Amino acid sequence: xxxxxxxxxxxxxxxxxxxxxxxxxxxxxxxxxxxxxxxxxxxxxxxxxxxxxxxxxxxxxxxxxxxxxxxxxxxxxxxxxxxxxxxxxxxxxxxxxxxxxxxxxxxxxxxxxxxxxxxxxxxxxxxxxxxxxxxxxxxxxxxxxxxxxxxxxxxxxxxxxxxxxxxxxxxxxxxxxxxxxxxxxxxxxxxxxxxxxxxxxxxxxxxxxxxxxxxxxxxxxxxxxxxxxxxxxxxxxxxxxxxxxxxxxxxxxxxxxxxxxxxxxxxxxxxxxxxxxxxxxxxxxxxxxxxxxxxxxxxxxxxxxxxxxxxxxxxxxxxxx
Numbered sequence: 001x002x003x004x005x006x007x008x009x010x011x012x013x014x015x016x017x018x019x020x021x022x023x024x025x026x027x028x029x030x031x032x033x034x035x036x037x038x039x040x041x042x043x044x045x046x047x048x049x050x051x052x053x054x055x056x057x058x059x060x061x062x063x064x065x066x067x068x069x070x071x072x073x074x075x076x077x078x079x080x081x082x083x084x085x086x087x088x089x090x091x092x093x094x095x096x097x098x099x100x101x102x103x104x105x106x107x108x109x110x111x112x113x114x115x116x117x118x119x120x121x122x123x124x125x126x127x128x129x130x131x132x133x134x135x136x137x138x139x140x141x142x143x144x145x146x147x148x149x150x151x152x153x154x155x156x157x158x159x160x161x162x163x164x165x166x167x168x169x170x171x172x173x174x175x176x177x178x179x180x181x182x183x184x185x186x187x188x189x190x191x192x193x194x195x196x197x198x199x200x201x202x203x204x205x206x207x208x209x210x211x212x213x214x215x216x217x218x219x220x221x222x223x224x225x226x227x228x229x230x231x232x233x234x235x236x237x238x239x240x241x242x243x244x245x246x247x248x249x250x251x252x253x254x255x256x257x258x259x260x261x262x263x264x265x266x267x268x269x270x271x272x273x274x275x276x277x278x279x280x281x282x283x284x285x286x287x288x289x290x291x292x293x294x295x296x297x298x299x300x301x302x303x304x305x306x307x308x309x310x311x312x313x314x315x316x317x318x319x320x321x
Contacts, residue, residue, distance in 0.1 A: 133175025
């Protein structure tokens with residue numbers, strides 16, 4: 001509840017200013033909200049890049065009860081983003097008319113499994129029979145379950161959401177994480193050394209933040225979607241090129257963060273920005289491999305209720321246009 005109240009207060013600060021003559025759109029952010037991964041969006045808002053494109057963008061926080069897919073399908077938001085295409089593809093297998101329109105942090109491999117440094121858990125096999133903290137409904141669940149299934153490892157799942165206390169107190173042995181959040185919080189804010197298992201080292205990649213909308217909205221509001229993506233990618237580039245100022249924006253927007261915690265953002269920006277430019281593609285480009293690999297993995301797990309043509313689940317028209 002405290003995190004939600006803080007997010008609402010921060011959103012009020014972000015929303016200040018005149019909206020006259022601007023096209024207003026709502027964008028649903030994932031959990032956690034206003035942390036290092038949100039820099040491109042915060043920068044685009046604070047530096048006026050959205051306004052330059054004639055947009056008033058409301059950045060709305062998600063919750064355990066309201067996730068980005070639900071908010072877009074219900075019409076509460078025009079655009080949303082997730083930590084990869086997984087949850088969107090599962091929804092499309094149930095008939096949801098969605099389409100991915102851009103990617104932020106291409107092939108970022110955010111998802112991992114975190115444990116305390118002295119736990120002795122260094123490989124997936126070390127998790128056998130252990131208590132593993134999960135966040136049901138979060139994209140990490142699909143990726144971690146695929147990793148455990150591939151390696152033939154059985155664990156006792158515990159739904160902890162973004163609560164690090166069970167790990168610190170020894171109630172669980174390990175938990176899901178995002179490399180831009182969990183390890184930073186544990187080491188820089190809570191003073192606990194951790195180690196991390198990266199699914200990428202086992203051949204399971206995660207593909208960064210996937211921006212998506214309803215197909216009907218993408219078809220009927222081409223210019224709005226293109227302007228939104230253009231401003232967001234300008235925010236990503238500006239954050240990379242002006243890291244001191246970008247971190248200052250982040251700390252001003254979310255005073256609960258600390259400077260030493262966000263200092264790590266510098267390395268993250270360099271690594272992820274370079275990945276975004278992989279193969280000389282434009283910022284925001286959606287890699288077809290992401291959708292092929294993710295769809296096939298989800299289908300092998302029985303999570304695609306009704307098969308569909310995954311190549312229709314994304315478009316690079318807005319990025320390349």
